[in-house]
Amino acid sequence: MSIVVVGSVAFDSLRTPYGVRERVLGGAATYFSLSASYFAEVRVVGVVGRDFTPEHEAVMKNRGVDTRGIQHVEGKTFFWKGEYGENLNEVKTLQTDLNVFAAFQPQLPADYLNSEFLFLANIDPLLQSRVRDAMPQAKLVGGDTMNYWINDHRQNLRQTLKRVDVLLINDTEAKLLAGDNSLPRAARKVLALGPKALVIKHGEYGATIFFRDGQFAGGHHPFRAPALPLEEVRDPTGAGDSFAGGFMGYIASQGEVTRNVLKHAMFYGSVMGSFAVEQFGTERLQSLTREEIEGRFNTFRELTHLD
Amino acid sequence: MSIVVVGSVAFDSLRTPYGVRERVLGGAATYFSLSASYFAEVRVVGVVGRDFTPEHEAVMKNRGVDTRGIQHVEGKTFFWKGEYGENLNEVKTLQTDLNVFAAFQPQLPADYLNSEFLFLANIDPLLQSRVRDAMPQAKLVGGDTMNYWINDHRQNLRQTLKRVDVLLINDTEAKLLAGDNSLPRAARKVLALGPKALVIKHGEYGATIFFRDGQFAGGHHPFRAPALPLEEVRDPTGAGDSFAGGFMGYIASQGEVTRNVLKHAMFYGSVMGSFAVEQFGTERLQSLTREEIEGRFNTFRELTHLD
Secondary structure, rough: OOEEEEEEEEEEEEEOOOOOEEEEEEHHHHHHHHHHHOOOOOEEEEEEEOOHHHHHHHHHHHHOOOOEEEOOOOOOEEEEEEOOOOOOOOOEEEEEHHHHHHHHOOOOOOOHHOOEEEEEEEOHHHHHHHHHHHOOOEEEEEEEEOOOHHHHOHHHHHHOOOOOOEEEHHHHEEEEEEOOOOOHHHHHHHOOOOOOEEEEEEEOOOEEEEOOOOOOOOOOOOEEEOOOOOOOOOOOOOOHHHHHHHHHHHHHOOOOOOHHHHHHHHHHHHHHHHHHOOOOOOHHOOOOHHHHHHHHHHHHHHHHHHO | OOEEEOOOOOEEEEEEOEEEEEEEEEEEHHHHHHOOOOEEEEEEEEEEEOOHHHHOOOOOOOHOOOOEEEEEEEOOOOOEEEEEEOOOOOOOEEEEEEHHHHHOOOOOOOOOOOEEEEOOOOOOHHHHHHHHHHHHOOOOOEOOEEEEEEEOHHHHHHHHOOOOEEEEEEEHHHHHHHHHHHHHHHHHHOOOOOOOOEEEEEHHHEEEEEEEOOOOOOOOEEEEEOOOOOOOOOOOOOHHHHHHHHHHHHHHOOOOOOOHHHHHHHHHHHHHHHHOOOOOHHHHHHHOHHHHHHHHHHHHHHHHHHO
């Protein structure tokens, strides 16, 4: 099975307590693609400028990612510069140059359209809806968003959410979207907007999936996956997109979408997120093995299972 | 098996978004005793003033708690007044009157001394050490502390920690005690101070137990228990002490202290903490049944177990 992902491809300049990197490959679609590539065929849709070289594209191609959906246009690639403080939970954005991303109009190669799975990374909900329209037969659609769209583009976002099956956001975004400080209540309110399931990411404390009543056989109780108490998180950038890649990738590898598959997908999401943050940028996601992934999956199971 | 707990018995005035209660029974030793009473015989050591009536003491006695270690002295009982904001994660202390607690000198009835388990709730580490001295044969000693002792009584605290087997503190306290913002590194540093195991409580995100290498057969990987995504937390007061009561109580009910017992104890600690916060003060802890406790244990298992 294959997944189409639409989102940002970017260059990031990063400073964390562990070091500095200038203009390394980043962007939500990049992290997602590399992460999901360990589980399924991935087709990426994005836009880059003239500073995006074949070497950059090779990072994705080497992982078997289909990059024909990346448009190369005049101008410079989306650039982001951020700095993480001592505890790594908060990031200060120092610079955001949308560049070619400002006028992004996703274009899907014709043979992308038969993909069974679609992930709408964090972009303008109008664009998310347009891509969703192009793939009406998708078996499962995942989506992400952020405070900016929730605050200033709420009506458009609500239209998108009606046709997203699984929304993946963090605690703050869920509370903001629902207008409720209680996480379980916020979850119920978000599910009432359309999604059949909602994944709320808690950073170093893992993530919880909430199910809409009557969806996915096997009960509607929430399920929580842990995050590894990582000895040294070197760079949190891309953790959420890598989680989404592992989550969607695992689902695509299974074909059927049951509650049990979604629970395992939560673990694989956490596993891929935990790898991503161990090194700067996408470094760690470029050369993992299935053995390393299964090994960490087992560590996560041991971390939470009683027997 | 029986547990001795030494700590505060208090009256609390509480304000949360769900209501107000004036001068209800509280204190770490009270929450701990009620919680642990569902698993083991509990003997409490504390001090109260003349405003502490037989009706107050009956709350503990009704749960079978041995209250002979509570000294009744001239003066007023420890009083605390606090207010929780909208998200319930932060509390503002409005008033603290130590009253008779300021001169607390724990006195253990002679037949308490044969208890196999001891819990040193959050009091002056000098007093914790003195009680520890009185029970040199204890099979397992649990302890708690807080920022005040970590900051201003560090040497005394370090002496106590040398003879505490399991320390139970929260994220902030662990990082402060270790002087390290990475939780796994902080855990290792705290374990180097003496405890064989360290339970770090993450509030609504559950708790993690870290083991010192070579202690407790069955590996030294950390283990995480969830917290229930509670629909409505009405009053967070006493959550940590109720966790400790469930944790120590379950261990005492098992007799032997293995890694597997400690893992289950983490779940029972979370279970009891989750009950405590559902109602104001100790209300919910006064009338639970084993069926309710086992039911929630199973819910927690379902929340985290894959198969």
